[in-house]
Amino acid sequence: MQRHSFEHDGVVFSFLDAGGDGKPLLALHGHWMGASDFAEVANDLSPEWRVIALDQRGFGETDHGAAHHMAAYIGDAVALLEHLSITEPVPVLGHSFGGIVAYHLAAVHPDRVAAMIIEDIGVNMQDDSAPFVTNWSGTFRLREALEERLGPRLSPYLQNSICRVKNGWTLNFDPAEFLESEQATNGDHWNVWLQSRCPALVVSGGESRVSDAGELRVMAEKRDAAAFAQLKAGHSVHIDARSEFVNLLRQFLKQQHL
Structure with a gap:
């Protein structure tokens, strides 16, 4: 994937584009993560699919400090498609925070x-990560010190979010800004989820500590043209069970004649 940038709403956005002649697929990352977390999935889906992954505002190499609200996230995704002159409808893969943006976009x-x-x-979000995220702020002289602060469960998933700076290592997002984004996505999204009509696949990580599999199953049951699947994985299904996830994705897209 090649990294590119564009400007929208006074913000310079960074994104990764697999390029090629494949059909475009938009990927939206979860909180704490970034476009680079989809790189291996993009390789797996190539050359049939051209994965385009956005660093959402406040994360990765995109500008930090912009306003956080759902209308902005939706506008950012549309602006990326417009920047690439993609006018036809595309499949959208959304992980965690990116999934909320995806069903609002739809x-x-x-x-x-x-x-x-x-x-x-x-679709019912009431998160408060402040108790354990606030102490992630700052620059750590040793990378290992930052990894220790993140903890053994989360550190492996945040490797792409750790970056080298002048005096050590830090995260490529501000934990305080993340908390603003978390608040912007909290709330009851059931009505929004039920508004769209496009085919949808809800994927559950059977070992996830973030989402309730029962709620995800009901999401698929209550919405037309929606299916549910569960894989043996944690919250980041596309990382923990990448091969199975990609096969599931391919099968779903093929069923939709996409």
Whole structure:
């Protein structure tokens, strides 16, 4: 994947594009993560699919400090498609936070979304990560010190979010800004989830500590044109069970004749 940038809403956005002649697929990452977390999935889906992954505002190599609200996230995704002159509806893969943005995008811009894959995220969000995230701030002289602060469960998933700076290592997002984004995505999203009509696949990580598999199953049951699948994985299904996840994704997209 090649890294590119564009400007929208006064923000410079960074994104990764697999390029080639494949059909475009938009990927939206979860909180704490970034576009680079989809690189291996993009390789697996190539050359049939051209994965385009956005560093959402406040994360990765995209500018930090911009306003955080759902309308902005939706507008950012549309702006990326417009920047690439992609006018036809595309499948959208959304992991966690990115999944919330994906189903809001499908509700507001049904002409942009051909299908959506919602990875391990529900529709009733009441999160408060402040107790353990606030102490991630700052620069750590040793990378190992930052990894220790993140803890053994989360550190492996945040390797792509650790970056080298002048005086050591830090995260490529501000934990305080993440908390703003978390608040912007909290709430009851059931009505939004039920508004869209495109085919949808809800994927649950059977070992996830973030989402409730029962809620995800009900999401698929209550919405037309939606299916549920569960894989043996944690919250980041596309990382923990990449091969199975990619096969599931391919099968779903083929069923939709995409």
